[in-house]
Amino acid sequence: MTPKERMAECARRGRFLAASCSKCSRTNPCTARFCPSCGSPDSEPVEMEGTGRVATYTIITVPPAGFEEHVPYAFVVMALDGSDLRISGFMAGISAPADLPVGSPARIAGFDERGIILERT
Amino acid sequence: MRNVCVLGAGSTRYGKLDDSISDIAAQASADAIQGAGISPKDIEASYIANVFGVADKQVHLGPVLMSTLGIPDRPSLSIESACGSGSIAFREAYANVAGGFYDCVIATGVEKVTHTGTNWTTTYFAYCSDFFYEGQAGASFPGLFASMARAYIEEFKITEEDLAAVAVKNHENGAKNPKAHLRKGITVEDVMSSAVVASPLKLYDCCPFSDGASSVILCTEEFAKSHGKYVRVVGSGRGGSPAALQGRERLTTIPSTKIAAKQAYEMAGITPDKVDFAEVHDCFTIAEVVDTEDLGFFEKGTGARAAADGRTGLNSDIPVNPSGGLKSKGHPIGATGIGQVAEAYDQLTGRAGERSVRGAEVGLTHNFGATGASCAVHLFARP
Ligand SMILES: CC(C)(COP(=O)(O)OP(=O)(O)OC[C@H]1O[C@@H](n2cnc3c(N)ncnc32)[C@H](O)[C@@H]1OP(=O)(O)O)[C@@H](O)C(=O)NCCC(=O)NCCS
Ligand SMILES: [Zn+2]
Numbered sequence: 001m002t003p004k005e006r007m008a009e010c011a012r013r014g015r016f017l018a019a020s021c022s023k024c025s026r027t028n029p030c031t032a033r034f035c036p037s038c039g040s041p042d043s044e045p046v047e048m049e050g051t052g053r054v055a056t057y058t059i060i061t062v063p064p065a066g067f068e069e070h071v072p073y074a075f076v077v078m079a080l081d082g083s084d085l086r087i088s089g090f091m092a093g094i095s096a097p098a099d100l101p102v103g104s105p106a107r108i109a110g111f112d113e114r115g116i117i118l119e120r121t
Numbered sequence: 122m123r124n125v126c127v128l129g130a131g132s133t134r135y136g137k138l139d140d141s142i143s144d145i146a147a148q149a150s151a152d153a154i155q156g157a158g159i160s161p162k163d164i165e166a167s168y169i170a171n172v173f174g175v176a177d178k179q180v181h182l183g184p185v186l187m188s189t190l191g192i193p194d195r196p197s198l199s200i201e202s203a204c205g206s207g208s209i210a211f212r213e214a215y216a217n218v219a220g221g222f223y224d225c226v227i228a229t230g231v232e233k234v235t236h237t238g239t240n241w242t243t244t245y246f247a248y249c250s251d252f253f254y255e256g257q258a259g260a261s262f263p264g265l266f267a268s269m270a271r272a273y274i275e276e277f278k279i280t281e282e283d284l285a286a287v288a289v290k291n292h293e294n295g296a297k298n299p300k301a302h303l304r305k306g307i308t309v310e311d312v313m314s315s316a317v318v319a320s321p322l323k324l325y326d327c328c329p330f331s332d333g334a335s336s337v338i339l340c341t342e343e344f345a346k347s348h349g350k351y352v353r354v355v356g357s358g359r360g361g362s363p364a365a366l367q368g369r370e371r372l373t374t375i376p377s378t379k380i381a382a383k384q385a386y387e388m389a390g391i392t393p394d395k396v397d398f399a400e401v402h403d404c405f406t407i408a409e410v411v412d413t414e415d416l417g418f419f420e421k422g423t424g425a426r427a428a429a430d431g432r433t434g435l436n437s438d439i440p441v442n443p444s445g446g447l448k449s450k451g452h453p454i455g456a457t458g459i460g461q462v463a464e465a466y467d468q469l470t471g472r473a474g475e476r477s478v479r480g481a482e483v484g485l486t487h488n489f490g491a492t493g494a495s496c497a498v499h500l501f502a503r504p
Contacts, residue, residue, distance in 0.1 A: 004253055007253075029368075031253070036363075055272065055372065056268045056269070056271045056272035056275070056372055057268060057271060058260075058263075058264040058265075058267035058268045058271065058319040058320055058321075058322075059317075059319065059320040060259060060260075060261055060263075060264045060319045061316075061317050061318060061319065061320075062239065062243060062261065062263065062318045062319065063243070063259060063261065064240075064243050064244040064247045064256065064259065064261050065240055065241075065243075065244040066244075066259075067259045068240075070259065073259060075255070075258055075259055075260040075264045075265075075268065075319075077268055077366055077367050077372070085367075086367040086368075087254075087367055088254050088255060088258060088260070088365065088366065088367045089254075089258045090258040090259045097320060097321070102271065102272075102275050114257070114258055114259055115253065115254070115257035115258035115259075116254070116258060
């Protein structure tokens, strides 16, 4: 499996796949092949809880192809609990900013043709 | 390194154009050659910026363009760096002249997409994002910048009206630019009541989809002196940022802008307060706010207020986007970065007409690809 496939597989189980750098111990997304801090290629996979808080988002009303039937929906950047990593993804059922204040708790809820799926908790 | 100059510039009108991609590229290039007072035979190489040639059935544009210009034996390099393609092609052209490979080259940027319609263009532009994390999850470009806008509004407590001031100012400038795509004055009220595209960004916070081409001639100073009016390239910088927003330390700054600007200022030996005008990448109102901070004109968090207070208007503290910017002049993505250089050339050689910045000696251009994943900054001065 490629790193992206492993990330997707974890997301289907509601989890986030990180890679802990063997040299400087920084935690990176598993899709980083070298550590952005120290350049090391060596890391250990670490499965993290896919929970966090909404860092920012948008509600899209002019969508790209394939998303027409989902409008309006949110594209969300979520700060993962217990780390300085963020993960972005698709969130259904958001039609007004009142539906999703920044800081709202959320979690990874799957992976499909809409990429990483996030939902409010 | 040798001194490099811009000797001539040409642009088509930006907007919805009927002519083919190769025709508009040829038109702008011919205008640049004639404006420079050179023969096409003086051109030793070409740098062609384009992203979606495939939409108008023409990729590998360089040889087609060179053949049209009567110099089919000259080498060409096609460059794709999303919305930053133009400035990045300009930088490659600059480096090759500075490094002594050529004495005279042409850099042309072109885009032709409007015939494909809103859905196609929105979809294909999203391929410029980090697709696995962003485009695949339904992010559009307005959506990515809207995410930055929401983060900025949360962090610095500004209002959507403050952002709207950027659009109002750029439309005011663009109305004076005969080649601009959207040539009409608008009010804050017009922005606020326009349709939401990706909240909190509305139609008038966004640049339009445009077709268009721009072209410039770069050469050594020695070559320039024996021809027409020219300006010096006094600084050139490049930078990169994590491709996806999620990978950035902060969501309210664009790291590649800061890196590129630092290099360009250091090369020129100047500080931001010495810049008389700047053409910046305002694909969305929030982008201009972030740019003016990252380029060192305003403290982080104060750019929106500065725009709302009129400090970036045509003859104010730091005139930003005298051309009308991407917002009003338009954004044919491959052409934009070279169009900015054309504007700097026009401003510094007294050809900017009604939108001239009085007494301008030094101009800056700033253009990036995607959400600033790649960036180039250049500084120009009168000789
Ligand atoms: C906002 C957006 C979705 C509008 O879609 P579009 O296909 O351009 O819209 P249309 O061509 O149907 O235009 C509808 C009307 O709005 C006007 N219009 C379009 N975009 C406009 C804009 N950005 N600002 C002001 N008016 C605009 C058009 O002139 C047209 O007016 P008319 O009916 O009087 O002629 C699209 O322009 C967009 O996504 N812009 C951002 C482009 C982008 O992401 N670039 C890359 C940035 S990094
Ligand atoms: Zn490391």
